[in-house]
Amino acid sequence: MAEQAYKLLIGGNLVDGDSTMDVVNPATEDVITKAPRASEAQLNDAVAAAKAAFPAWAETPIEQRRTVINAIANAIEAEAEDFARLLTQEQGKPLPDATGEVLGTVAFMRYFATLDMPVKVLDDNEGRRIEAHRKPLGVIGAIVPWNFPMILMAFKLPPALLAGNTLVLKPAPTTPLTTLKLAGILKEIVPAGVVNVITDANDLGAPLTAHPDIRKVSFTGSTATGAKVMEGAAKLLKRVTLELGGNDAGIVLDDVDPKEAAPQLFQSAFQNSGQVCIAMKRLYVHESIYDEMCAELAKLAEEAIIGDGLEQGTQLGPLQNKMQYDKVKDLIEDARGSGNIIAGGTTPDQKGYFIRPTIVRDIEDGTRLVDEEQFGPVLPVIKYSDADDAVARANASPYGLGGSVWAKDTDRAYALADKMDAGTIWVNKHAELDPMIPFGGSKMSGVGAELGADGLEEFTQLKIINMAR
Numbered sequence: 001m002a003e004q005a006y007k008l009l010i011g012g013n014l015v016d017g018d019s020t021m022d023v024v025n026p027a028t029e030d031v032i033t034k035a036p037r038a039s040e041a042q043l044n045d046a047v048a049a050a051k052a053a054f055p056a057w058a059e060t061p062i063e064q065r066r067t068v069i070n071a072i073a074n075a076i077e078a079e080a081e082d083f084a085r086l087l088t089q090e091q092g093k094p095l096p097d098a099t100g101e102v103l104g105t106v107a108f109m110r111y112f113a114t115l116d117m118p119v120k121v122l123d124d125n126e127g128r129r130i131e132a133h134r135k136p137l138g139v140i141g142a143i144v145p146w147n148f149p150m151i152l153m154a155f156k157l158p159p160a161l162l163a164g165n166t167l168v169l170k171p172a173p174t175t176p177l178t179t180l181k182l183a184g185i186l187k188e189i190v191p192a193g194v195v196n197v198i199t200d201a202n203d204l205g206a207p208l209t210a211h212p213d214i215r216k217v218s219f220t221g222s223t224a225t226g227a228k229v230m231e232g233a234a235k236l237l238k239r240v241t242l243e244l245g246g247n248d249a250g251i252v253l254d255d256v257d258p259k260e261a262a263p264q265l266f267q268s269a270f271q272n273s274g275q276v277c278i279a280m281k282r283l284y285v286h287e288s289i290y291d292e293m294c295a296e297l298a299k300l301a302e303e304a305i306i307g308d309g310l311e312q313g314t315q316l317g318p319l320q321n322k323m324q325y326d327k328v329k330d331l332i333e334d335a336r337g338s339g340n341i342i343a344g345g346t347t348p349d350q351k352g353y354f355i356r357p358t359i360v361r362d363i364e365d366g367t368r369l370v371d372e373e374q375f376g377p378v379l380p381v382i383k384y385s386d387a388d389d390a391v392a393r394a395n396a397s398p399y400g401l402g403g404s405v406w407a408k409d410t411d412r413a414y415a416l417a418d419k420m421d422a423g424t425i426w427v428n429k430h431a432e433l434d435p436m437i438p439f440g441g442s443k444m445s446g447v448g449a450e451l452g453a454d455g456l457e458e459f460t461q462l463k464i465i466n467m468a469r
Contacts, residue, residue: 011049012192053193136164247399249394262296301343328376339363400442
């Protein structure tokens with residue numbers, strides 16, 4: 001087999017995969033390159049390398065672990081332009097968005113490098129001293145999806161490393177290249193075996209999850225796959241953090257100016273062509289401003305420039321892969337019979353997985369487009385008359401990742417936000433993430449938290465030392 005341009009990272013060595021797989025540019029449907037594809041034997045080698053590296057890394061002072069994380073951040077920043085172009089080619093998002101993701105990755109890493117895990121004294125008197133320590137778990141399996149391959153990696157790798165764990169990192173099969181490029185950086189900076197990078201064709205998730213030497217799985221992806229991860233982890237009672245699907249509702253109150261709010265609402269729904277776990281996926285608008293809001297959103301959808309992310313001026317790229325493209329097209333076809341498509345609903349006559357941003361009005365709860373997570377550039381706009389009823393309808397979903405309330409009267413908005421059942425509720429904004437703010441879902445949208453000090457603690461074991469005087 002010819003030598004592969006991209007390599008796996010196993011035990012500090014860059015190695016070929018036991019086989020290869022094509023990586024496709026979703027804007028052109030052309031093969032960008034062949035990527036290595038790891039075998040189960042290589043996965044086992046990666047886990048063994050991480051297990052062997054764990055004792056020394058766990059004993060490494062936290063200041064040194066911080067230095068390593070900052071060095072990774074600096075190295076990514078130095079090659080930000082190359083990372084961004086590669087990200088656009090494999091994922092499809094416009095180059096400015098890809099650049100933002102790469103620089104966001106750097107910022108998230110630097111944030112985690114500032115955190116600490118001090119010993120907390122719970123009681124200290126003449127009879128006893130009780131301390132709470134945070135200890136590393138061991139080998140972490142980190143599974144990253146295809147919509148944000150860089151920044152979602154940065155939700156996992158830096159806190160896991162800071163806490164003293166070692167990792168096996170697995171990107172999505174359709175977007176492995178930026179992670180494989182990162183593997184070359186990690187080889188030069190991180191001690192051998194501390195981080196290992198493997199790639200697959202959706203066949204190594206189950207053995208990774210069930211591996212007896214992996215102590216925790218941190219997974220971002222669909223709810224269906226998350227349930228399988230939880231099932232695989234259950235036999236060994238290993239830890240999981242699951243950041244899963246969402247069907248985020250936005251509720252717009254009657255005092256909102258549609259012209260003013262529509263651009264923000266549109267961006268909340270259509271960023272990354274709607275391929276965002278916390279994108280607004282259904283919008284409830286008060287009947288008094290419903291027609292005007294639908295018209296404003298349709299206008300924005302018609303004006304949006306879609307195309308290859310490497311072309312200047314592109315605002316929305318393609319869907320990332322054919323499976324997702326076909327799923328979204330199917331939902332749009334179903335919506336033709338249950339709602340009124342007032343913008344988009346078409347696929348341009350060109351190569352690539354492109355769908356025009358689509359607005360559907362006169363649609364109700366109980367239809368597929370409203371009840372399912374579309375994960376694409378389609379927004380159902382639903383009319384309501386009573387705000388408490390809108391909250392009840394928003395809460396009726398099995399998902400609970402995020403949600404938002406939009407109003408001039410922020411007291412009214414806050415009261416409704418408090419009633420919404422989701423991990424994060426925004427007021428007069430949507431989908432804002434910050435590395436210092438914990439993030440996680442309720443109901444079928446996930447288990448545990450990422451980001452912030454809470455996200456760091458998820459990679460640790462709480463250990464109490466209770467000492468008699």
